[in-house]
């Protein structure tokens with residue numbers, strides 16, 4: 001049976017000298033593992049499509065439970081990511097996270113939050129172009145919070161959970177384990193759970209990430225302090241909801257810390 005679908009390669013394992021298994025993220029089938037025969041040969045028409053992060057239209061052949069790549073038409077290449085070690089580390093984190101959170105052989109189209117393939121493509125595109133308008137850390141935050149929302153863990157960022165105010169001159173707190181906001185006037189000082197007093201900029205950025213259309217959720221500007229706060233919040237939130245850690249994230253954070261120290 002032949003199937004055609006758009007997908008992004010989120011994992012790859014070599015088999016012998018010339019072939020490989022690739023994990024392809026698709027909206028129709030979730031993540032599927034497919035064999036790409038001869039993909040490493042210099043004249044193979046799968047050479048670029050079987051590369052990590054390649055975004056292509058794949059024609060897959062399904063035989064019993066196995067998929068093989070019949071042909072592929074590249075749509076966009078994120079190959080340039082491999083020229084920058086920090087960008088590559090962040091892209092690897094996104095791929096690892098999506099691969100972990102997406103069930104295989106399950107249609108993702110019913111997700112009302114939109115196309116997962118498009119979301120990953122936008123995330124990789126923003127990673128590739130980071131540095132011009134926003135940092136990699138801001139891109140990471142947008143990915144973590146928006147993806148949490150797509151997975152069904154959207155925090156309530158509309159207003160204070162208690163009084164319904166959108167803003168408060170004494171500040172707004174984010175209660176991450178409860179996924180909600182509470183204003184400083186309503187906050188119970190005896191509350192012992194996780195809480196962060198948000199910079200107004202941080203709250204604006206969080207609202208932008210969750211409520212904007214997909215192509216604008218990465219587009220926000222924050223000061224260095226707010227960016228640091230935002231990053232700590234979104235990373236903690238995503239890891240807590242997905243209940244795991246990612247080696248690629250640790251690697252990315254070590255790289256970024258190393259850069260901070262050398263400056």
Ligand SMILES: [Zn+2]
Pocket residue numbers: 160161162163164165182183184185186
């Ligand atoms: Zn309130």
